[in-house]
Amino acid sequence: MQRKISILAGAAALAAASVSFAQDSVIKVGVVQPQSGECAQWGVPITRGVELWAKEFNEAGGIKDASGNSHQIEVTGYDNACYTAGEELTAFRRAILDDGVEFILQTFTPASRKAIAPLATENKVLTTSYGAGYLSADYPYLIGSVTGSPASYMYLVSYLIEENPDIEKVAIVTADHSFGEAARAFYKAGIAPYTDRVEIVFSDPYDPAMAGDMFSIAGPIASSEPDLIVELGFTPGQQASFVETMQQLGYSGLFASEGWTMNFLTDRLKADYLDGRIYSAYVVDASEQSFSPRVAQFYDAYVETYGQAEWSVFASVAYAAMTTIEAGIQMAEEPTGEAVRAALFAEETVDNPLFGESRWAGSEIYGADTHLLTPLPVYVTDAEGNVTLDGIVDVGAWWQENAQAALTELEAGGQVTAQ
Amino acid sequence: MQLFAKLDSPRTVVLDLVTVLVVIAGVSVLAAVGSSYLQGALVIFSINAILVISYRTITTMGGWSFAHVAIMGVGGYAVAVLSKPPMDIPVAVTFALGGLAAGLVSALLAYPVLRTRQYYFFLSTFAAGEALRQCFIQFRQLTGGTSGIAFIEYPAFVQTGDTLQFLALVLAVFFLLGLFYLMFDASETGMKIRAVGLDETLSQSLGMNPWRLRALSFVLGSVGAGVAGGLLVSYNGIVAPADFxxxxxxxxxxxxxxxxxxxxxxxxxxxxxxxxxxxxxxxxxxxxxxxxxxxxxxxxxxxxxxxxxxxxxxxxxxxxxxxxx
Incomplete structure (x- = not known):
């Protein structure tokens, strides 16, 4: 009898231990972004976005995998200086080899993605981005979670040309950096289907170190008299300075970028100058409440935690990118990079919690269908400086119609890596 | 040792030699007991150690160059370009060629920048370094522009992904370069360079050619930076302008x-x-x-x-x- 009791006690202890294991199991998520310096204006809100995504689950008892086990999520930020390839790799070494991270959100910067591709794949760490940048069949653990950088630039500029038939001249303003180079090529790809009526009047890259002297950058752009300026590479503060300088130079056309930190703009410019002229399209902007109740809640949580003045669209971009990983964890038997990847790619589509059924694509550009194409909301600023939803691009349909023209530009811009 | 005794204080030379050996021993011990991450960090540390001892050789002539890291980039790009198609030169050979390329570029730079002194030298080398970085960006066909060149391999005798083997290679290079800089520093020419660094006018009045000595120091220091650059890009597998x-x-x-x-x-x-x-x-x-x-x-x-x-x-x-x- 005593033996039976001890066996029962042992079994109970084992069961308790396994339950405790299931509850205490922690999923380690790394966010490799600039955590210091000027580029932290991007990196800090992105890291916060992932932290709030994790907090949402942790406060509800953890995220459940397909086996029904709940897991807490631990998020750690790692510094990559300002998206430099070598620092990205150092950060990945820390995250993977020292801290045992299983999932990483990183930049779309092609050089940075290439730098870490072998390490992430060798260690089966599922590495995603708020876009694609670089993907390859040789590195299946590199994925793109959502329609974001740099593909969104292509869809955004095309959307604006379609919606505004008066646009005849476009200026492309990008930094002389790996991510700027990618943006330039994708902006050109978005304009490519309209070359019969739209001309690129400016596309020289600028040195980010010279962004303090905004007149030297803005002067030649104003001289080219564009109807639309598409931008990528200015930090949020520099963006506002750029718009203000263009206003002083008499520019009265449209502005578009991946996103705008409205606090900076409204501090410097009158609402009537911003009204209907500042466009963005970058995964999703949670400050616009109608697109999805869940991102609206995320916005409220962000503002409650950090204050409205700290809001940045980049937080919601990171949050949205993590929802694809979230779907993968919930479909996988266990929350490892390998199991989650297998679950995500079991079908040709993924039911993303924010965007719904979305298709894996990317083979024509990258040689691998590892980029999840989610619908792309386009936003515009109103007279009060609020971001409002202007339209939603069906990116799959756009690509089917314009792939040939776009691919020619992407190839010329060195962005096509498919063999 | 006879040469050392004749040209420099034996104690300091021995201390430097001991330093090189202590670094190698210390790094080896840490690598043997440490995690994979620590091993990787030690590779970077050892490459940086090559960089600082080569930089120190330049400072002995009395000027603090701000082009050293850009010159390191020259070595890195040389390894990337030469080891990839169509050149396909073995990576181990390109390390030496990277050092030579860095030496060559620094010899060309020496002509204008070594005509300056003190903060003018600092400014001119800073400008030269930025010009080199712009070359890495602008000559896209060769350098890959801002995205650089990716997927550079390890030398054939180092197994891909084996950090310990790569660390052994870096330490071997550190030892050889350390010994070379040590002997050069203790040689008559090395002492003359230090004399120029201390008082150029006096050295000239004693029959030395300061410009030639300073140029030699600048070029030899740059060769070490080029080799370090080559090792770095091979270890990281990528070279991009932002890394320099x-x-x-x-x-x-x-x-x-x-x-x-x-x-x-x-x-x-x-x-x-x-x-x-x-x-x-x-x-x-x-x-x-x-x-x-x-x-x-x-x-x-x-x-x-x-x-x-x-x-x-x-x-x-x-x-x-x-x-x-």
Missing amino acids: SPELMFKIVAACIVGGTRRLYGPILGLTFLTIVEEAFRGVPEYVPFVWGGLVLAATLYVPNGLEGLVDRLRTSLVRRRRHA
């Missing part, structure tokens, strides 16, 4: 200020100290530039000869105590 930024240059200069440059062990001490600080603050990277800046300021104000000055002071006080005892 003024921030890394500041780290090298800071290592030399904090550690001192009179002897070979000074910059290595400085680099070790800064690396430990960097690792200690990795959870709060935003504080690292602040701490480094503070350390450089503190070293400039309170320890003018850096940590090596502190070591010398300690040694002197120990000797005095022994004598009194």
Whole structure:
């Protein structure tokens, strides 16, 4: 009898231990972004976005995998200086080899993605981005979670040309950096289907170190008299300075970028100058409440935690990118990079919690269908400086119609890596 | 040793030699007991150690160049371009070619920049370094532009992904270059260069050719930087312009200020100290530039000869105590 009791006690202890294991199991998520310096204006809100995504689950008892086990999520930020390839790799070494991270959100910067591709794949760490940048069949653990950088630039500029038939001249303003180079090529790809009526009047890259002297950058752009300026590479503060300088130079056309930190703009410019002229399209902007109740809640949580003045669209971009990983964890038997990847790619589509059924694509550009194409909301600023939803691009349909023209530009811009 | 005895104080030469061996032994022990991450960090540390000892060779002629990291980039790009199709030269061979390319570029740069002195030299080398970085960006067909060149391989005799083997290679190169710089420093030419660094006018009046000596020091130091650049891009598997930024240059200069440059062990001490600080603050990277800046300021104000000055002071006080005892 005593033996039976001890066996029962042992079994109970084992069961308790396994339950405790299931509850205490922690999923380690790394966010490799600039955590210091000027580029932290991007990196800090992105890291916060992932932290709030994790907090949402942790406060509800953890995220459940397909086996029904709940897991807490631990998020750690790692510094990559300002998206430099070598620092990205150092950060990945820390995250993977020292801290045992299983999932990483990183930049779309092609050089940075290439730098870490072998390490992430060798260690089966599922590495995603708020876009694609670089993907390859040789590195299946590199994925793109959502329609974001740099593909969104292509869809955004095309959307604006379609919606505004008066646009005849476009200026492309990008930094002389790996991510700027990618943006330039994708902006050109978005304009490519309209070359019969739209001309690129400016596309020289600028040195980010010279962004303090905004007149030297803005002067030649104003001289080219564009109807639309598409931008990528200015930090949020520099963006506002750029718009203000263009206003002083008499520019009265449209502005578009991946996103705008409205606090900076409204501090410097009158609402009537911003009204209907500042466009963005970058995964999703949670400050616009109608697109999805869940991102609206995320916005409220962000503002409650950090204050409205700290809001940045980049937080919601990171949050949205993590929802694809979230779907993968919930479909996988266990929350490892390998199991989650297998679950995500079991079908040709993924039911993303924010965007719904979305298709894996990317083979024509990258040689691998590892980029999840989610619908792309386009936003515009109103007279009060609020971001409002202007339209939603069906990116799959756009690509089917314009792939040939776009691919020619992407190839010329060195962005096509498919063999 | 006879040569050392004739040309320099045997004690300091031995101390430098011991430093090189201690670094190799210390790194080897840490790598043997440490994690994969630590092994990787030691590879980067050892490459940076090559960089600081080569930089110290330049400082002996009396000028602090700000082009060293860009010249390191020349070596890195040489390895990337030459080891990839259509050249396909074995990676191990390209390391030497990278060093030579860096030496060649620095020889070309030497003509204009070595005509300047003090802060003009600092400014002209800074400008030269930025010009080189712009070349990495603008000559896209060759360099891959801002995205650089990716998927550079390890040398054939190092197994891909084997960090320990790569570390052994870096330490071997560190030993050879360390020995070379040590012997050069202790040679008659090395002593003349140091004399020029101390007083150029006096050296000239004694029949020395300061420009030639300074150029030699600049070129030989740059060769080491080029080799370090080649090792770095092979280990990282990628070369991109942003990796040869003024921030890394500041780290090298800071290592030399904090550690001192009179002897070979000074910059290595400085680099070790800064690396430990960097690792200690990795959870709060935003504080690292602040701490480094503070350390450089503190070293400039309170320890003018850096940590090596502190070591010398300690040694002197120990000797005095022994004598009194």
